[in-house]
Amino acid sequence: MTERCSACPRKCNADRETGTGFCGVKNKIMISRAALHFWEEPCLSGAGEDTDGAVKAPLRGSGTVFFSGCNLRCVYCQNRKISRGEAGRYVTEEELAAEFLRLRDIGAYNINLVTPSHYYPQIAKVLEKVRPSLGIPVVSNTSSYDSVETLKQMDGLIDIYLADYKYDSAELAAKYSGATDYPEVARRAIEEMVRQTGAPEFDEDGIMKKGVIVRILLLPGHVKEACACVDRIYRTYGDRVYLSLMSQYTPVDIPKDCPELDRKVTKREYERLVDHALELGVENAFIQEGDVAKESFIPEF
Numbered sequence: 001m002t003e004r005c006s007a008c009p010r011k012c013n014a015d016r017e018t019g020t021g022f023c024g025v026k027n028k029i030m031i032s033r034a035a036l037h038f039w040e041e042p043c044l045s046g047a048g049e050d051t052d053g054a055v056k057a058p059l060r061g062s063g064t065v066f067f068s069g070c071n072l073r074c075v076y077c078q079n080r081k082i083s084r085g086e087a088g089r090y091v092t093e094e095e096l097a098a099e100f101l102r103l104r105d106i107g108a109y110n111i112n113l114v115t116p117s118h119y120y121p122q123i124a125k126v127l128e129k130v131r132p133s134l135g136i137p138v139v140s141n142t143s144s145y146d147s148v149e150t151l152k153q154m155d156g157l158i159d160i161y162l163a164d165y166k167y168d169s170a171e172l173a174a175k176y177s178g179a180t181d182y183p184e185v186a187r188r189a190i191e192e193m194v195r196q197t198g199a200p201e202f203d204e205d206g207i208m209k210k211g212v213i214v215r216i217l218l219l220p221g222h223v224k225e226a227c228a229c230v231d232r233i234y235r236t237y238g239d240r241v242y243l244s245l246m247s248q249y250t251p252v253d254i255p256k257d258c259p260e261l262d263r264k265v266t267k268r269e270y271e272r273l274v275d276h277a278l279e280l281g282v283e284n285a286f287i288q289e290g291d292v293a294k295e296s297f298i299p300e301f
């Protein structure tokens with residue numbers, strides 16, 4: 001009998017042997033890029049020589065593997081071709097394992113699975129085989145639109161969750177990502193992630209070994225929403241998770257019915273978000289400095 005897919009909260013029941021569901025890709029793993037990436041949080045990529053922060057490790061990069069397809073459809077997506085499954089190459093489980101080892105061998109601090117949610121079951125099989133010889137942490141870089149049931153399959157296979165918390169309000173989640181239930185689903189998913197990894201741990205150079213970092217991307221005109229996301233996560237977890245407050249939003253082909261998203265965030269907007277976090281007492285947070293909202297930070301595919 002054909003197995004139907006209910007791997008993520010969309011539960012579309014699609015036959016991914018022959019067709020696709022909401023995520024736009026079949027069962028067969030498709031990746032669009034596997035390379036060192038230098039612009040993740042310093043505890044994942046290492047820090048440049050002029051950095052005098054807590055991370056002392058050199059900038060060696062995070063071993064990112066970008067998966068094609070996505071189970072969200074954010075109107076501000078910067079990589080639509082990839083997220084709709086229109087670009088990429090198919091890899092076997094053995095080839096994916098070989099990519100992980102290659103990235104490790106060229107110096108990656110970790111293997112960073114970007115948008116893995118719709119391939120978790122397939123990735124779990126690969127990690128079960130390769131993890132014992134990998135020797136570096138595995139990061140899930142996820143939108144957090146993950147089902148707890150599927151996340152449980154990753155227990156013991158993922159060391160670090162780099163998890164978005166995109167919206168605290170169902171209204172914005174519906175408008176911008178077509179997922180009214182996103183806040184509720186993401187909160188349950190993050191709870192499971194924290195359960196799996198426990199408190200954050202770093203090596204002596206400040207490189208993360210395990211834990212959860214919650215990314216909050218500030219959207220233009222939505223400081224209040226981002227502050228509500230900070231409140232929610234900090235009040236629930238305190239300093240047991242790191243927050244990453246992101247100002248890098250870059251508008252790319254924004255649909256006409258969302259004109260408010262067609263600009264970068266202002267310095268003032270970002271300062272309001274950071275000030276809010278500081279006033280709340282947040283200590284474990286990454287903030288972005290300078291003009292990071294440049295297209296050069298969107299990797300070439």
Ligand code: SF4
Nearest residue numbers: 005008011012021023
């Ligand atoms: S992983 Fe894809 S096909 Fe499966 S339930 Fe989610 S969106 Fe649907």
